[in-house]
Amino acid sequence: MSSSTTQQFKNPRAKHNFQGRTCSITGVGSYVPAKILTNAHLEKMVDTSDEWITTRTGIKERRIAAENEFTSDLGAKAALRAMKMAGVTAEQIDLIIVATITPDMPFPSTACLVQRKIGARKIAAFDLEAACSGFIYALEIAQQFIMSRTYDTVLVIGAEKLSAITDWKDRNTCVLFGDGAGAAILQNRPDSHGLLTAVMGADGENADLLFMPGGGSRCPASVESVQSRMHYLRMNGKETFKKAVQAMQTAAEEALRRCELKISQIKCVIPHQANRRIIDAVAERLGAHPDQLFVNLDKYGNTSAASVAIALDEAVHSGRFRRGDLILLMVFGAGLTWGAAIIEW
Numbered sequence: 001m002s003s004s005t006t007q008q009f010k011n012p013r014a015k016h017n018f019q020g021r022t023c024s025i026t027g028v029g030s031y032v033p034a035k036i037l038t039n040a041h042l043e044k045m046v047d048t049s050d051e052w053i054t055t056r057t058g059i060k061e062r063r064i065a066a067e068n069e070f071t072s073d074l075g076a077k078a079a080l081r082a083m084k085m086a087g088v089t090a091e092q093i094d095l096i097i098v099a100t101i102t103p104d105m106p107f108p109s110t111a112c113l114v115q116r117k118i119g120a121r122k123i124a125a126f127d128l129e130a131a132c133s134g135f136i137y138a139l140e141i142a143q144q145f146i147m148s149r150t151y152d153t154v155l156v157i158g159a160e161k162l163s164a165i166t167d168w169k170d171r172n173t174c175v176l177f178g179d180g181a182g183a184a185i186l187q188n189r190p191d192s193h194g195l196l197t198a199v200m201g202a203d204g205e206n207a208d209l210l211f212m213p214g215g216g217s218r219c220p221a222s223v224e225s226v227q228s229r230m231h232y233l234r235m236n237g238k239e240t241f242k243k244a245v246q247a248m249q250t251a252a253e254e255a256l257r258r259c260e261l262k263i264s265q266i267k268c269v270i271p272h273q274a275n276r277r278i279i280d281a282v283a284e285r286l287g288a289h290p291d292q293l294f295v296n297l298d299k300y301g302n303t304s305a306a307s308v309a310i311a312l313d314e315a316v317h318s319g320r321f322r323r324g325d326l327i328l329l330m331v332f333g334a335g336l337t338w339g340a341a342i343i344e345w
């Protein structure tokens with residue numbers, strides 16, 4: 001395997017005797033809708049200002065899907081780009097996992113709709129719901145299938161149409177979110193350690209910090225549920241902020257510890273793109289240099305499960321790191337959920 005000549009680290013999976021098998025990301029792709037909603041547009045919709053949004057969040061604009069454009073459309077477009085980069089045809093894909101909290105419909109899964117749209121075989125396809133942490137959860141699950149030799153090629157997608165569950169009358173939340181999708185192809189690549197480790201965690205005790213009350217079995221759609229705006233997300237911003245910083249710091253430190261790595265050995269840190277102040281606070285606690293960070297939330301806002309997937313694609317294509325470099329992904333979301341992953345690219 002490549003990097004050991006230049007980088008010293010431990011592969012936590014080595015003890016499992018996978019006989020040289022690894023799980024690498026061999027292709028990435030992303031897609032964001034064409035429509036741009038700027039802070040100036042939002043000033044006309046709610047009592048807010050570009051200055052407030054910029055200083056409190058770092059977000060300048062976000063993308064909004066067209067009325068006839070759904071999560072599966074965004075996901076399929078990102079997937080086709082990732083497949084192209086990996087040199088993988090639809091026939092080669094063995095499994096599709098879509099991380100999302102905004103499926104096209106409660107069922108069937110968005111993964112099944114993506115399977116149809118990209119022309120994949122009748123392979124297994126399912127959705128995964130871990131809110132903004134979904135992409136790392138999905139990578140880790142996909143990794144299990146690759147390492148166990150169950151499958152050779154897995155398509156992982158983070159895709160969201162958050163504009164569909166955003167309350168455009170609530171200035172506390174509507175300035176934060178946007179639509180988009182990112183995808184990755186995972187395969188065995190014996191000359192790389194690939195996905196070295198992924199830390200995942202959840203805390204259901206704090207489920208009520210960020211949630212959507214309506215549309216599930218607890219509060220099915222009714223005239224009352226619509227009138228009381230139950231089908232939009234709700235959030236306690238201040239508490240979520242604190243938990244996000246704490247959880248991402250702890251998860252990233254645990255991932256580094258498992259690999260016996262120092263933060264200075266990481267070439268690029270790709271955090272969940274929720275709020276610039278959250279990112280800076282976590283980076284400072286980890287001792288990461290600002291140059292190590294990849295941030296694109298000014299353009300897209302928080303796209304939940306798509307967030308680190310889109311950022312990963314943009315970081316790769318802007319040359320932020322190369323084969324053999326180590327990258328750290330860290331996420332946080334409703335649930336509460338969190339995660340951190342270290343990848344040898």
Ligand SMILES: CC(C)(COP(=O)(O)OP(=O)(O)OC[C@H]1O[C@@H](n2cnc3c(N)ncnc32)[C@H](O)[C@@H]1OP(=O)(O)O)[C@@H](O)C(=O)NCCC(=O)NCCS
Pocket residue numbers: 047048049052053056057132171172173175235236237238240241244274275302332333334
């Ligand atoms: C939402 C968030 C940006 C608010 O920033 P904050 O510094 O915590 O701001 P506060 O909650 O103290 O609100 C300050 C004031 O701004 C007001 N405010 C809220 N949204 C506003 C907006 N869009 N424009 C103008 N004022 C706004 C509030 O009403 C409050 O006014 P008040 O003091 O008169 O009550 C911040 O808490 C945050 O980012 N939290 C994490 C959210 C997140 O990332 N969620 C997803 C996790 S995956």
